[in-house]
Amino acid sequence: MTTTPHPLVTRAQRLAHDLLVPQAGRVDQEGVPASHIEAVKRAGLLGVGAPKEYGGADAPVEVARETAEILAGACCSTWFVQTQHHTPVKLLATYDSPVREKLLRPLATGEVMAGIAFAHVRAFPRVLVRAVRERGGWRFEGTVPWYTGWGLNDVMLLAGVTDTAEVLFAFAEAREQPGLSPSAPMRLAALTAARTVSLELHGLWVPDEAVVLRVPQQEFALVDLPRAANASPAVFGVAYAALDLVADTPDGQEAARSLRARLDEVRREAYALADHPVPHECVPERLAVKTRAYDLMRAATTAAVVAGGGRSMALDNRAQRLAREGMFLLVQGQTAEARRTHLGSLASR
Template sequence: MTETAPVGYPPRRSDPVATAGVLAEQLAPGAAATERDGVRRAVLDRFAAGGLHGLLGPAEAGGTGTPVSTYREVAELLAGADGNTWFVWFQHNPVVKLLAASANDALRDRWLRALCTGTTQTGVAYSHVRAPRTVVRADRIPGGWRLTGDVAWCTGWGLADLVLLGATADDGRVVLALVPMVAGPALVPSAPLALAAMGGTSTVGLRLDGLDVADDDVVSVTDGESWAAGDALANANVQPSTFGVARAALAGLRGHDGETAAVLAERLYDVRDRAYRLADERPPADDVEEKLATRAEALLLGVEITSAFLASVGGRGMDLAHPAQRWAREAQFHLIQAQTGAVRAATLARIRAGAA
C-alpha cells in the first residue's frame, strides 16, 4: 500500500460511506501485508481526514452525527477490506460515544473534539470487566483511583494516543478512565501477542502496577450490575463487522461457485435484515433472546460463508497472501469478539441444534 492519497482524496466528510468505499478499495490489496507487518498510524490518519473517527460523535464537537445505518455500512466495508485496520479503528468509536455521554464536563471538553476529528485516537482495555471475578482492581485514593491487575487485551498499542481502562472497585462499581497510552513503571505492556487472527493490530497485554488515575480523567463510575446489564444488552446485537467479512467472502465465492453463493446470499441478507430491524425497532431490553439467537445465526453463517469460499478456491486459498484463509480466520475471531456469556451460550445452543 502507498502512503500517497490519490487525487481528490478524501471524499467529502459528509459522505462517510463514499469515504469508506474509497479506503476499502485502497486497503484490500494490501490486507495480507498489513496483517504481517502491522497497521500504520498514517492509514488511520487518512480515516480521520475523511471524518470516520467522529461517526458516533455529536456535530457540535466535530463529529458527524451520522445515523447508525451509516456507521454500520462503513464498518462493514472496512471490516471486509482489511480486518486488521478496521479493528484498530473500531476501538476508537465506543470511547467517543462514552465520552460524549460522560458527566465529567472537563474531560469531555478536553478530549471530545480531538477524538471526533481523529487528531487524537484511542484504544480500549475493559473487556475483562465482563469476567465474573475482579481482574483489575480500582482502589479509592485521595483525588482519584489506583488501578492494579493484568489486562489480557489492549489493541492498537503504539498506534493510539489514549486508552480507556476499566477496573472494578471493592463495592462492584465499574471505573472507566481515559489515560495516555504511554508505557511506564505502573503501565507495562507485553510484547505484541501472537494471534491466529488480527495479528497486525499491535495487541498487547498490560500490567497495571498501582496506576494512579485522577478523578479528572475518569469517564464514568457505574454500579456494576447496571454496567453489566447495559453491556449485555448492547452486545446482544450483531456487530456490523460480522456481515462485512461475510459479504466480502460472498463476493469472492460468486466468482467460483455462483450457485452456492446465491443460496448463501439469500440467507445472509435475510439474517442481516432481521438483525438490524431488531436493533433499530425493538427497545434494548426487549426480545433479548431473539437478538442473541440472531447474533449466533449470523456468526455461524459467517463461518459457513468463509469456509465455502475457501473450499471453492482449493489449496491456493491457504496461501497467506490469499484472502480466503484470512476471512475464514476473521470469521472465527468474530465468534469471540465482544463475547458475553449470553452470546457464548446462544452460539453453542445453535451449534447443538444444528447437530441434532
C-alpha cells in the first residue's frame, strides 16, 4: 500500500468503512442501489485516471489499483459496476474523436456513468456482434452475452466486428430502444447484485460521431492479450478482505500472517509485470502470476470460511460472500489463454 495515502485512497477507505462494508450483505441479496453509485461519484473515484483538463484526477496507476482493491474487498458488486466505467474513459482519453469532446468531461466528473459491451470480440474468429456500415453510421447485429450495470449506466461502449475484420467501438445509450433489447437480469451464483443482462442487437444504429475507434482485429488482440493476462486488483482486494476476517479469529492469526506475506509477494510481482514498458512481452509470466494470485485468493477465502465455522454458511455472512465473489473473479474477463494456463496449473499439482 502507498506510504502516504493519496486523497482518493483516503476517500475510498472512508466510503468502504462507512457505507460499502456495512451494507454489502444487503446489496448482495437485493442489488447495487443507485445511491451506492452516487457515493462513488461523490468520492471522485469515477475520474481516478481521467485527464485533469477534463475534470479527472489523473492519478498514478498505483492509486487506481489501490482504490480498486479497497472497493472490491468492501463490496465486490459495487466495484464491478463502477469498474466498467474506467475503460471508456481511458479509450476516450487515448484516441481523438468527436465523441471525446461530448462525453469525456461528463464521464470524468461522474455526471455520466458508462458500461462496456465488448468482451465478446475476444471470441474472434467467431463473431457475436457485427457492425455494418449504413447511411452515415453503423448498425449492430448480434448478441452481447454479458452487460453489467443495466439500469445504473447512462451510456455503453459497444463493439462489433466489421466485414473487413476491424473492431469498431462506439457509444450508445444504455437503455431499451429500437434495435436493442435487454434480457431479464441474470441470476448468478455471485454478483447477481451487479445487474448483469444480455443484449439482443437487431439493427441498433449509431451515427459516425459516436464512434471512438476502428482498429484491425489483430491489432486489438495484440493490445488486449497482455491486458487480459494481468492479475486484477480485485483479486487482491477480496483476498486481503478475507485475510482480515481470518486474522480476527483466535485460531487464524498465524494462517493470516503466512498467507498475507505470500499475497504481498505475488501482488508486487503482478504489478511489476503489468508496468512492463513493452506491454505484449512477458505474457506467459503474467499468466503464471495471475494463476498464483487466484490460488492465494482461493486459499484466503477458504480460510475465512473455515475460520468462521458454521456461521459461514449464512447467506449474509461476509466470509461466504467473499468466497462466492472470489469464484466469480476466477472467470471474470477470462480469455482462452488464461483458461488454458489456469487449468494446466491445476492439472500439474
